[in-house]
Amino acid sequence: MAGNLITYRECIKQAIREALLADERVFMMGEDVGHYGGAFAVSKNLLQEFGPERIMDTPLSEAGFVGAGIGAALGGMRPIVEIMTVNFSLLALDQIANNAATLLHMSGGQFNVPLVIRMSTGIGRQLAAQHSHSWEPLFAHLPGLRILSAGTHEDARHMLAPALADPDPVIIFEYTSLLNMEKELPEDLTGVDIQKAKVRREGKDISIFTYGTGVYKSLTAAEELAQAGIEVEVVDLRVLRPLDEETIVASVTKTNRAFVVEDASKSVSVSSEVSARIMERCFYELDAPVQRLCGAEVPIPYPKHLEDASVPQPAQIVSAIKTLLQHA
Amino acid sequence: MAGNLITYRECIKQAIREALLADERVFMMGEDVGHYGGAFAVSKNLLQEFGPERIMDTPLSEAGFVGAGIGAALGGMRPIVEIMTVNFSLLALDQIANNAATLLHMSGGQFNVPLVIRMSTGIGRQLAAQHSHSWEPLFAHLPGLRILSAGTHEDARHMLAPALADPDPVIIFEYTSLLNMEKELPEDLTGVDIQKAKVRREGKDISIFTYGTGVYKSLTAAEELAQAGIEVEVVDLRVLRPLDEETIVASVTKTNRAFVVEDASKSVSVSSEVSARIMERCFYELDAPVQRLCGAEVPIPYPKHLEDASVPQPAQIVSAIKTLLQHA
Amino acid sequence: MNLNPDQVKKLLSQMLLIRRFEEKAAEMYTKEKIRGFLHLYIGEEAVAVGVLQALQPDDNVMCTYREHGHALVRGMEPGVIMAEMYGKLEGCSRGRGGSMHLFDAKTKFYGGNAIVAGHLAMAVGLGLADKKLQRNQITCCFFGEGAMAEGAFHEAMNLAALWQVPVLFVCENNLYAMGTALRYTHAQQDLEKKGAAYGIASSSVDGMDLMAVMQAANEAVDSIRQTGQPHFLVCNTYRFRAHSMFDAELYREKKEVEEWKQRDPITSFKELLLQQKMLNDEDYQAIEKQVQQEVEQAVAFAESCSFEPVEELLKYTYSEKAN
């Protein structure tokens, strides 16, 4: 069994290799993806294997190379653009929001942008305020984009292919704190549905909606809660835009209780949207109000104890859910 | 009475003039604020009155002059930076999110950033996809910022002074579609509380939470609903971050029903946050689920009929609220 | 350059078509048939005509929001452009873009881009795709001198040079960015010199002189095709009209505008042709008439078109074949 163990990093790398092998139009570009081997060693040796035309080191020019990725996609290529981390993504947000997200609609359907942007995100490596953002909510607000979050090894391994097959711009968030984590990959799995959320654990007492690093944290919490006889359903939202409302509604309809877990800071976040949708669609199904456990509303500080205090921890999920269930 | 009529444009201008007269450290900069007279004629003649040191035309360099504004604030000035419209604000978002919003916390309280950024925003002038954004929700997600929305003449006139008095970065959204609208200003009003939402109309049957162009639209709808015997409370959220939760809770506790109106597109918006907070704080007070009427999730198209169909209209508010009240 | 009478007439009529088409657009704006922003190119016609004649049909073109002229020269139907400005379904962008967002896959016209300098990096990407796919095409990207202050300009130029992509960057230096004069936009006002910072071959030309623009553009395009390297061409020109329909023109003297009008690119070219006997008055009248007719037909077409049904608002937010 241990033979099947694979790191999250290796999952991403295999997905990229596979994509490069499958389609000549695919190339990857970004800062330090080549000679350095990727800031997180995700693309180590790919330059050697595929050459500098397919693995392109870019200068520090996030707006420039994301814009160039959009142009290359318009020109018939299938670029995978890596933004080293989400922390630098705002520099390219104009390109993403005003060009990638609008071109198809604004041109009356003439010009589509088959671009994939990958970026690592998240909190947890003591990188302090400017390097600890979880900005998925900003991207999830923008029409015209498909926003994916790879909260599991499975998705890290299998989201890229459908993202590249999508004729529209897709952004994949990857989680730095998971890179070294090893898991087993189901062998028969060959693709994932990038339109659908995924129930990662079935349960009947309460639904946790989450994504990103929240997935494994929630599964850990669910294990512990199971010992206390509480059967938690864990739903990995996975597609942050357009949100898969039906899966949310189905789960709440079953469990009648919902809890949302997210690393991003609370206000105007994905969790707000999930709560609002449950309000709209499942109000009369609810046995208790939906509660959220989110990141603190603060620039994330460097010291470990403060960083830990800034994001949801499994123990907090456990105790919050216990409290919530006492409501009933 | 007509003597007291004043346009929204004139309100903003008077506020800026007053600020320039009151404090020598105040200066304004932005694209075309000087020689051109402001893209929307808001700062017409101010260059002539205050000279080029206090009314500075900048090149097209949003990141650059917003960053310079942050630096000037650090250096003891009180800059008013105008970003011509929200549509260009993403170019400066890194400066706002990574510098303005973090410096105080990250420096352990040493360096505060007394900067005010103003930008016009909104939909409704047939400017098409790249010029019709309502990106208040993006900004409202970011800790460290105070986000204000001037949905009334009163606030357009009186928000700037407290914003400049605030030692932290404040962003004021102004609404292009209101510029020519004339209203009477209450004469005794000299300041507004930029920590509090504002009840614009009292009512007992349902609360509308809104901001920006939603305020007058909701008031119009409320008038019409009053004729049908429905007493609507209209709450202008006004401070989009940090949200004034207490005013929201108080209103819902009174009316037991809530409706949220927002021009921005629906997913991951201010309205999601309002709905989620009501869920958390007022679930047991609610007679019906909170509903939202928001912007369509689409790049806004140019033609009038499609643009109108993209944002909430008073008639839709009226009919949605009538439907909602039948729930009870 | 040796041009035959047919060629020069075509060039003249292209410039004249831009002029008359835009005059009509302005009129239709005041009649509220056209709304939103409308940026006129009047005065700058020699740039679009002079540069675009150097291209092949396969080449890519990217423009700013001031792009009616380029679209016309590129061969898009005047009626379809006018319909777009009317917001009609039969417009080149389904009416969704309006004046600022003309798109046309057939002529490889990639907008109509309304974020200043926002399209420059996309042009680099188009060039990169052409290079990777070994297509013998170039990408021609127009922008104003104001755009050159944006970081986007800097990044795009550097990437283009590093990656050696076949892109022609054309700066339409009309001396103003809205109301901000060149001297408030750039400390280094000799714009051509900025090319050196990127190691990009650069040239500049009198943008009011069609023949000069043609020659400069031909040379630039030749060199791009031969070397595969980008080129930066500055065309010094002037807009005779306001920045957009909202502009009170407080920032420049009437006199300055009048002086530049003495150098009207259409009049100059016409005079040159008359002088060189490549054209006579009758020819000119015929061209005027022909152009007027095209413009009238464009309006008639736009009037006859329909609006997109409101039910289709969301269509193409995502591709229909999206998985």
Place this chain on the structure above:
Amino acid sequence: MNLNPDQVKKLLSQMLLIRRFEEKAAEMYTKEKIRGFLHLYIGEEAVAVGVLQALQPDDNVMCTYREHGHALVRGMEPGVIMAEMYGKLEGCSRGRGGSMHLFDAKTKFYGGNAIVAGHLAMAVGLGLADKKLQRNQITCCFFGEGAMAEGAFHEAMNLAALWQVPVLFVCENNLYAMGTALRYTHAQQDLEKKGAAYGIASSSVDGMDLMAVMQAANEAVDSIRQTGQPHFLVCNTYRFRAHSMFDAELYREKKEVEEWKQRDPITSFKELLLQQKMLNDEDYQAIEKQVQQEVEQAVAFAESCSFEPVEELLKYTYSEKAN
């Protein structure tokens, strides 16, 4: 430059303090006392020391994440810096910033900025404030050659030149941006030439040669103080260590590093002083000892400090005196 023995010893000991302090930091990193990113300046010491000696206490300083050296030279306490890297409350930023975010109001040290090129425009703003308030101060802003590819560099340089603000832009060209060599970052690798694109006076200097850096910095600072105009100074240097503690250094040859180490700025300066008899071996040993002690004391201090109580997490998200 005429330097007396005290001056040269101070300079030498500043460089040595950076070196030993960082060696200790690296050690403490492997012991997991320091976490997050840690970017060492070792090899580049002559730049911080040479440039900062040209400044006055009133001047502003802004740096990148590779700023321990600058903070030390600027006069911040080694213990307070070490405590910051330990994440302790007594650190210069309350422990909240760590290695990348050293801040100190007393010495006008405005970070420690971790978004590459993100601080350049702020430097322009500080300069603008100084100019408006007629303070006779300059702002000194350090950044890497990689940063110069960012649009932020372009915008800041142009604004600085247009507004004529007293800012010294110092490019620490260490030939690599993480693993990306200069040739992949800039098409124009003669970085000094980029100043011309903005009309900014520029100079470049061997950044391994302390005396040369001092001279270049003094000249630049003099000219800024006299003219009020910005200056762009390129210091050509090299980092001996990895980019950060996560870097496997796959992108450069060991040999290249060894060659640059032959030009170690500390060794060179020491040799020069020995040669010129401004220093003897005993002096040097005394300096080494003194520096070692300071570093040990810094560690001892950091160890003795406390962590900020978790209850204070949100403190200073907004000002306490906020209305």
